Amino acid sequence: MVRISIPTLPLTPPLPPSALTKLPLKEAAAYLNTFLVKGKGKTVILSGAGVSVDSGIRAYRGKEGHYSNPNYKPILYHELVEETPRGEMFRKRYWARSFLGYPPVRDARPNPTHVYVAALQLLGLAPNLITQNVDNLHPKARSLLLESIPRNGGRRPHTVPPIVELHGTLAKVHCLHAKHEQPRDEYQAQLAKMNPVWEEMALEAERTGVRPRTNPDGDVELSGVDFSSFTVPPCTICEGEGRKERVVKPNVVFFGETLNPKVKDESLDLIANASQLLVLGTSLATYSAYRLVKQAVEEEKPVLMITTGPTRADKLDKVDKMDKRAGDVLRAYLDELVKTNTGPEVEAIRRCLDMGIVTPPPEVEGPRAEG
Numbered sequence: 001m002v003r004i005s006i007p008t009l010p011l012t013p014p015l016p017p018s019a020l021t022k023l024p025l026k027e028a029a030a031y032l033n034t035f036l037v038k039g040k041g042k043t044v045i046l047s048g049a050g051v052s053v054d055s056g057i058r059a060y061r062g063k064e065g066h067y068s069n070p071n072y073k074p075i076l077y078h079e080l081v082e083e084t085p086r087g088e089m090f091r092k093r094y095w096a097r098s099f100l101g102y103p104p105v106r107d108a109r110p111n112p113t114h115v116y117v118a119a120l121q122l123l124g125l126a127p128n129l130i131t132q133n134v135d136n137l138h139p140k141a142r143s144l145l146l147e148s149i150p151r152n153g154g155r156r157p158h159t160v161p162p163i164v165e166l167h168g169t170l171a172k173v174h175c176l177h178a179k180h181e182q183p184r185d186e187y188q189a190q191l192a193k194m195n196p197v198w199e200e201m202a203l204e205a206e207r208t209g210v211r212p213r214t215n216p217d218g219d220v221e222l223s224g225v226d227f228s229s230f231t232v233p234p235c236t237i238c239e240g241e242g243r244k245e246r247v248v249k250p251n252v253v254f255f256g257e258t259l260n261p262k263v264k265d266e267s268l269d270l271i272a273n274a275s276q277l278l279v280l281g282t283s284l285a286t287y288s289a290y291r292l293v294k295q296a297v298e299e300e301k302p303v304l305m306i307t308t309g310p311t312r313a314d315k316l317d318k319v320d321k322m323d324k325r326a327g328d329v330l331r332a333y334l335d336e337l338v339k340t341n342t343g344p345e346v347e348a349i350r351r352c353l354d355m356g357i358v359t360p361p362p363e364v365e366g367p368r369a370e371g
């Protein structure tokens, strides 16, 4: 990536971590600026479910790290892949619920925080992003920003490194037999074709706007429904080769499943090559994310967390934590930045700052959830 200059604001003196949370927004933004400038364009961002709450995507875990819906029992990896009649039933249950639960996730729009994070990437302040979210909203926000930069001789002036989706993405599915990948929208169409009764149910939900409760993995809550009639389409490539592989799963990491080794290595390499880590909107409840923070601390790299509620990293004394909504601090910072800087990226960001859409979750229960 070619960078000529990194936009800056005046630096502020260092502060003890305990004082960070109490900072008024303007000072918090100034603190973030100092942090980013010190990172010299090698800050890595790690984000979590807290960033997507404003897009109507429910977080699994509430403030105390419990499931925000106590009745929700996620399907486990070993259940989904079991090559038995029991496994077959689990897959029917999963895909039937996921078929109905996917459209709201597919249609979800990036919220302001996604746009702000994309701005930090685009400005070269923190080009690399690792997310625990599987909702595809960071990539959508990044496209929004990139598309608003005028093309220069038919080429976009800047590229942004790919986003590392630690727990995968709902936008794709693959078969377990040969890892044949397929866009989720395509598989969704196959599901609809083979299950007209369920398709009718899905269309009804679209018409009435009354959607079943959706969990962040695109699974929905249904009671009194018989899943045994649901048909799970096989992998089309395997089928074309004469096999009848039934085990197709979304490209997301299930409970009880290990991370994709390539993605795990990419994330660890990014931390190894980073100058520092900015953690946004996550309680770091999953070990795969917490491990990255631990690695940064062990490598004596500065870590700044901006998130609300307790986190797994609170016991690490080398981690600076600002107990604030990440979007509020980022907005205050970017408002100041676009006032004092110019250039095509800054102009694009100024145009996009208000493009994020806040969508309330379908049902509100208890305190704001953070993942």
Ligand SMILES: [Zn+2]
Binding pocket: 175, 176, 177, 178, 179, 180, 235, 236, 237, 238, 239, 245
């Ligand atoms: Zn296949």
